[in-house]
Amino acid sequence: MAARDRYSRKLECSQCGNTGFAEVSEDDTPSRKTRGFEIDALPGGFETEFASSNPRKHMIRCRCGHKFKFEQTTAYAPGGEPRA
Numbered sequence: 499m500a501a502r503d504r505y506s507r508k509l510e511c512s513q514c515g516n517t518g519f520a521e522v523s524e525d526d527t528p529s530r531k532t533r534g535f536e537i538d539a540l541p542g543g544f545e546t547e548f549a550s551s552n553p554r555k556h557m558i559r560c561r562c563g564h565k566f567k568f569e570q571t572t573a574y575a576p577g578g579e580p581r582a
């Protein structure tokens with residue numbers, strides 16, 4: 499049976515600086531086309547704008563109105579944080 503991978507990922511709004519950790523899970527099955535990405539819990543101040551099974555398409559909306567993708571395609575320096 500397929501196992502579910504669970505992990506948390508830090509969200510940071512580049513507009514107002516709101517941060518928190520989202521609890522997410524994915525299918526741990528390499529043969530599947532989709533990762534079965536799901537957000538199980540969002541930190542305070544963030545909500546789902548557009549749900550997708552692809553974390554690069556899943557849109558989060560901050561309480562300040564700023565919208566951003568759950569998983570950014572931009573590569574940050576190790577240990578670095580995104581800055582506007």
Ligand SMILES: [Zn+2]
Nearest residue numbers: 511514560562
């Ligand atoms: Zn914000």
